[in-house]
Amino acid sequence: MTVIIFMAALGFLSVLLFALPKRAGELDPLEFRALANDPFRDKSASTLMTELVRGDMSKNVDKFLEDHYPARSFFIALNSYYLRFTGRNADQAVVMGRNGRLFDKPLDPTSVYIEKNVSKINAFSGDNGLKTVIAVVPSAAETAKEDLPAVHLNYFDGDIVAAVREKTDAYVPDIAGMFNKRAGEYLMYRTDHHWTMAGAYEVYTDIMEHFGEEPVNRDGFKVESYEFYGSYYRKAGLWLTKPDALEVWTSPELDRLTTKIGWGERTATYSGVYDRGQLKDGNVDKYAAYLWSNNAITVIENPEGNGKTVMLVKDSFGNSIAPLLALTYSRVVMIDTRYYNSPDLPLPSELVTEFGIEELIVVLGADSAVSDIMIAFLR
Amino acid sequence: MKKTLRSIAVIMLAALMAFAFAACGEKKNPVKEHDMIAFAKDILTNCSFQDEFLAEIEDRNFALTLTKIDADLVADKDGVKQIAYYSSAAYPEMIICVEAADEAAAEKVMEKLSAVVERYIKDYTEYGPDQVEKLNTAVKRTSGRYVVLAVTNDNTAAAKYIDSAL
Numbered sequence: 001m002t003v004i005i006f007m008a009a010l011g012f013l014s015v016l017l018f019a020l021p022k023r024a025g026e027l028d029p030l031e032f033r034a035l036a037n038d039p040f041r042d043k044s045a046s047t048l049m050t051e052l053v054r055g056d057m058s059k060n061v062d063k064f065l066e067d068h069y070p071a072r073s074f075f076i077a078l079n080s081y082y083l084r085f086t087g088r089n090a091d092q093a094v095v096m097g098r099n100g101r102l103f104d105k106p107l108d109p110t111s112v113y114i115e116k117n118v119s120k121i122n123a124f125s126g127d128n129g130l131k132t133v134i135a136v137v138p139s140a141a142e143t144a145k146e147d148l149p150a151v152h153l154n155y156f157d158g159d160i161v162a163a164v165r166e167k168t169d170a171y172v173p174d175i176a177g178m179f180n181k182r183a184g185e186y187l188m189y190r191t192d193h194h195w196t197m198a199g200a201y202e203v204y205t206d207i208m209e210h211f212g213e214e215p216v217n218r219d220g221f222k223v224e225s226y227e228f229y230g231s232y233y234r235k236a237g238l239w240l241t242k243p244d245a246l247e248v249w250t251s252p253e254l255d256r257l258t259t260k261i262g263w264g265e266r267t268a269t270y271s272g273v274y275d276r277g278q279l280k281d282g283n284v285d286k287y288a289a290y291l292w293s294n295n296a297i298t299v300i301e302n303p304e305g306n307g308k309t310v311m312l313v314k315d316s317f318g319n320s321i322a323p324l325l326a327l328t329y330s331r332v333v334m335i336d337t338r339y340y341n342s343p344d345l346p347l348p349s350e351l352v353t354e355f356g357i358e359e360l361i362v363v364l365g366a367d368s369a370v371s372d373i374m375i376a377f378l379r
Numbered sequence: 380m381k382k383t384l385r386s387i388a389v390i391m392l393a394a395l396m397a398f399a400f401a402a403c404g405e406k407k408n409p410v411k412e413h414d415m416i417a418f419a420k421d422i423l424t425n426c427s428f429q430d431e432f433l434a435e436i437e438d439r440n441f442a443l444t445l446t447k448i449d450a451d452l453v454a455d456k457d458g459v460k461q462i463a464y465y466s467s468a469a470y471p472e473m474i475i476c477v478e479a480a481d482e483a484a485a486e487k488v489m490e491k492l493s494a495v496v497e498r499y500i501k502d503y504t505e506y507g508p509d510q511v512e513k514l515n516t517a518v519k520r521t522s523g524r525y526v527v528l529a530v531t532n533d534n535t536a537a538a539k540y541i542d543s544a545l
Binding site for chain 2: 025027032033034036037042043044046047050231262263266285288293294295296297316338339340341342343344345372376377
């Protein structure tokens, strides 16, 4: 009888798999990724034969079936919660913590890339005579330890920041120290690896004081709040987790800034610093509202700045701090380590000369500091 | 009757083995000679890209640095490393064509190019998921000592073009 029920259930799901409409190529709103395309659609017989011989066809079919299995999201969540409530939480790619907070897996503090990345930054800074700050942002495992679950692996973000500090004469802010002094405040998102706007503001203030500049007053901002599910949520399958609140800080001064994305004839110019189209209900990636998401080069101009230009080398962490920097500086030249590899773009040293840059701020998540980031472009 | 059937079966098996050995002894088709720098330009001209500004990294040593390919693995012609790298500042589209030093080097070059794609997949998964499919279906081909990686706006058509030309 059990066998019959089991076979009937499998058979029913298989019928649904073939009968239900597919969302091939569409963005799944929970996982924020494109679902697999139909492996046979719009392909000629010869292309299909080539794929069959190369073994690609079976992989494509597998991916398609995986992505379009009926009630897929439900089964993903069932599995995710089951693993976490049966003692395997600490070993998952995303760890479920207290107070609705999610954590990434620990990073490797012995990674060879720490030294490689810092050496490259030191060389660039030295060659161009730049006063430099390297802000390595530790994860919430270092800055919101009170939310770690009772059983968890050891985290080494503090060691990673210390390793960076040891290898450079540049100023390396103690972000964990700053954030831990304000424990309980909303400085890191709970479902995402990024800091909040408030967290970015704390580090901005510290960097401005280091450079002898007056930071803008926080009281001058109006705060708008939007429901937001971050990168950890998408990876974890823990669909019952409460959303974060993405904060968009606005002010007349921010509205007067001009944002230029791209270089040369490809430059697109915008008013202000927010792509408000990304904040609409139903849009999954609201973080993309900051500075029109991630681009190889972004230049923010402030007609009422301090007359100086700063270079900001960043991964995704720079997008929320750059607008704040642009309220102090006349120009922020922001370059992204991951995309700055086109020959159409000027060398970073050419940008230093062109804009008379004297100060360099590098903002990286701890996960980037230990990774093979595309720092080769920094020359 | 039984004896006849047995004889027929033996003859057929012997014929099958003879064909199998003949296939083993068959000569491989010789690999065509290519100019990979020109080939990369052909791919740019004949395949479809979302970025109309895909540009060549003319500094070939820098191209090796970006792809993390050891210079010794790449063939040299008149002092010019045989690697062509076209990249985009806006999308994960690229063309990388390499003439490796030999077939063994070609395998190592392909490993490095696969790592380039994996790196892009990791970044674009977070911030540009609509582009990840292009990377997942990237055209990766090795023929003798020639290695090709192409991430285009229509990888199916690109694969057809590259397979016919390579």
